[in-house]
Amino acid sequence: MITAENKKEYYQALIDKNTEYEGVFYVGVKTTGVFCRPTCPARKPKIENCEFYETAQQALLASFRPCKRCRPLSHPNQVSELVQLLVEAVEANPEKRWKDRDFQELSVNASTARRQFEKRFGMTFIEYARARRMGLAMKLIRGGEAVIEAQLSTGYESSSGFRDAFSRIMGAAPALLGERKILKASWLDTKLGPMIAIADNETLYLVEFVDRRGLEREVERLRQKLKSAIIPGSTQPIRSIEHELNQYFDGKLSEFKTPLCFLGSPFQKHVWEELKKIPYGETRSYSDLAKAIGKPSAFRAVAQANGANQLAIVIPCHRVINTDGELGGYGGGLIRKKWLINLEKRSLK
Ligand SMILES: [Zn+2]
Known part of the structure; x- marks a missing residue:
């Protein structure tokens, strides 16, 4: 950091x-x-x-x-x-x-x-x-709506690698969206490094560290499931999660209220619901979690569902560790996992 x-x-x-x-x-x-x-x-x-x-x-x-x-x-x-x-x-x-x-x-x-x-x-x-x-696409997201507008008016369509990179990752060039559902993506600078948030006007679909392993595939899955394209910009759920994350990182918020959408299999959703119940400042093991959903032998599948979480921090998969007390894995990296667990413990005192 x-x-x-x-x-x-x-x-x-x-x-x-x-x-x-x-x-x-x-x-x-x-x-x-x-x-x-x-x-x-x-x-x-x-x-x-x-x-x-x-x-x-x-x-x-x-x-x-x-x-x-x-x-x-x-x-x-x-x-x-x-x-x-x-x-x-x-x-x-x-x-x-x-x-x-x-x-x-x-x-x-x-x-x-x-x-x-x-x-x-x-x-x-x-x-x-x-x-x-990803950096090319992120550049547009970082710039926000104004950048897209500027690019459209100055012949964005003919500009080099940007359009291709952006449409390959985010679904379509902004001018070609047509009738498809549109999600907005914003870049959030946080204490733990930059994150990306994707939402429509009602709910948040994804919030992740920009350097998370497999982020590009996650974004692609999200686009395909919702048959949507993603353009730079902000919506109410994005503004809400940005505010809440800032408070969380300052140790002043323990429960998120931004409306979420869980996009996964019924099993994954069940695991994520259970994850949300782990209290702030506490940890559970993968097998605790498997027991909690009534499938004590399914801890591997539980660990996988944990890893498939697209709402970092908000669904607190960082609160799940190995039975032996070791940290286990984390898509955003173990340094961050440790930092988050420590932040919560410290803030409880
Ligand atoms: Zn140089």
């Missing part, structure tokens, strides 16, 4: 081109749309134009592209030509969805690419390409 203090420290390191901070943070520069490593030789931005990230993936998801001068994806040591080739291939076509045959076209072995990327960046090449693509 990057605090206000970290921010000052990182900015100083950036000014000093301090090599000790290589790999500790990346900086996104709002005025240019690129992200850099701390020692970038380019002229340093003003602090108000900097956003700091702990991983390259987070910077990509926030819609920054890698700087051509400091090549944030090729440090600290020189990367192989293979990795460089792949990064460049993504930049040439950032909205593309990569398949195995695309590697063949580049004469690259898919599993070598996977291994080298993972070793270097802690994510596979496919995850890298997805983060870059």
Whole structure:
């Protein structure tokens, strides 16, 4: 988690081109749309134009592209030509969805690419390409309705990768929606990192951390189930959840009132209803939960339903841990799970 203090420290390191901070943070520069490593030789931005990230993936998801001068994806040591080739291939076509045959076209072995990327960046090449693509769509969502309107009036239809990336992830280009149901999506900056919220005028369908594993698939499932398209914007349930989450993160709210829609199988819905009953500040094990729904042997299915939750924090799947007291899994990452459990325990006192 990057605090206000970290921010000052990182900015100083950036000014000093301090090599000790290589790999500790990346900086996104709002005025240019690129992200850099701390020692970038380019002229340093003003602090108000900097956003700091702990991983390259987070910077990509926030819609920054890698700087051509400091090549944030090729440090600290020189990367192989293979990795460089792949990064460049993504930049040439950032909205593309990569398949195995695309590697063949580049004469690259898919599993070598996977291994080298993972070793270097802690994510596979496919995850890298997805983060870059998601980032493009997220850029429009972050900008909100005004950005879409501006793009429409300045020939959005002909603008590069944006439309493709956006429609591949969110369902359709805004101008082509026609009769379909429309959901709105907003970017929420929270203490625990950026989240995305999707709702119509009545209920909230999804709220997730932007870097959650599998978010793109979740969004796709949501679109297909509701036969809908998603455009940037806000609705009453989004404004409500944003307000409630802020209060929650400050330890001032223990129960959410924003209207929710559970989109899942009857079994999943049953599990989610039961999850909502776990009191603030307490935890349960997967087998406790299985017993509570009257299916004590189904704890694996329960764990899966837990993982399929699309309403992070609001349906408190972070309150479910392993029987032995270990944290278990969490789609938003274990650091966040731990933080949430601690927040609730602290706030109860
Ligand atoms: Zn740079």
